[in-house]
Amino acid sequence: GDSVTQMEGPVxxxxxxxxxxxxxYTATGYPSLFWYVQYPGEGLQLLLKATKADDKGSNKGFExxxxxxxxxxxxxxGSVQVSDSAVYFCALRSRDAGNMLTFGGGTRLMVKP
Amino acid sequence: EAGVTQFPSHSVxxxxxxxxxxxxxxxxxxxxxxxxxxxxxxxxxLLHFVKESKQDESGxxxxxxxxxxxxGTYSTLKVQPAELEDSGVYFCASSQxxxxxxxxxxxxxxxLTVL
Numbered sequence: 001g002d003s004v005t006q007m008e009g010p011v012x013x014x015x016x017x018x019x020x021x022x023x024x025y026t027a028t029g030y031p032s033l034f035w036y037v038q039y040p041g042e043g044l045q046l047l048l049k050a051t052k053a054d055d056k057g058s059n060k061g062f063e064x065x066x067x068x069x070x071x072x073x074x075x076x077x078g079s080v081q082v083s084d085s086a087v088y089f090c091a092l093r094s095r096d097a098g099n100m101l102t103f104g105g106g107t108r109l110m111v112k113p
Numbered sequence: 114e115a116g117v118t119q120f121p122s123h124s125v126x127x128x129x130x131x132x133x134x135x136x137x138x139x140x141x142x143x144x145x146x147x148x149x150x151x152x153x154x155x156x157x158x159l160l161h162f163v164k165e166s167k168q169d170e171s172g173x174x175x176x177x178x179x180x181x182x183x184x185g186t187y188s189t190l191k192v193q194p195a196e197l198e199d200s201g202v203y204f205c206a207s208s209q210x211x212x213x214x215x216x217x218x219x220x221x222x223x224x225l226t227v228l
Contacts, residue, residue: 004155036219043117044156044204044219089156100169101148101206101217103156 002027006090006104013080013111021075021107023064023090031094033057033066033073034101039086047075047088085111115139117220119205125226131193134223138187138207144168145188146208146217147180151201159203162188195227 006023013019025031035047035057048057053068062077073090090104118137126132138145147159159178160170164185173180177196182188192199202224206217 041221043221044206046216046218049216091156100146100158100161100172101156102158103148105155106150106153 002031002092002094002102004090004092004102004104006088006107008105009087009108011107011109013109015082015111015113016079017111019075019077019080019084019109021088021090021109023073023075023104025071025073025090025092027071027092027094027102029094030068031092033064034091034093035062035064035073035075036089036091036103037086038089038106044089080109080111082111082113085109117205117207117218119203119220119223121223122221123224123226125228126195127228128197129194131191132195132225134190134192134203134205134225136188136190136205136220138205139218142207142209142218143185144208144210145182146206147188147190148204148206149201150204150222151198156204159190192225195225197227200225200227 003026032051034049036044037047048059050057050066056065064073064075087106087108089106091101120135145162148156150156158172161168162182179191202222204222206219208217
């Protein structure tokens, strides 16, 4: 079945540091890939998505590129802020799995001033 | 426009008791999903409604869990009787379409603690 593996946290960075959160997936067919974020006290929000190979999703300074050859969708940001502190979830949806969202375990990011 | 709302935000019950969680999707969204995150692990799919019909309930863990969506509007998820391993955060989400490209809109979650 489909699965998503992302790096375990917590990830602790200083403000303005470079961020990478690794995400790899296993899926049949051609899934769509997503990053969701959960800020403290809030629900899950879609951060960005990519629907086909080589697509780059971007939002709020975050980027992730759909790499079919390495089955990866790593999240990057050039300069993190304290307000980026949150839990980040990588996820996929595939038609073969009934289009349900399959999530990774989540990575907690803590950014210190 | 109101987002997905869930109630209660936190429920603490004893083993063997019953709890009912409620989800109000975004108005006009036919698709409603329940997910849960147990013990800080992956967020796992529970079930999917299209209007009032259960499209996929393959993720429901056992028959102690009952989900309903009467009239195709709000949904309830009842756990009866609750067990310790049911503790976790239950998320509800809704969407307009079912396609794999589409965005699911999530609520803040209902945290369930079973003592």
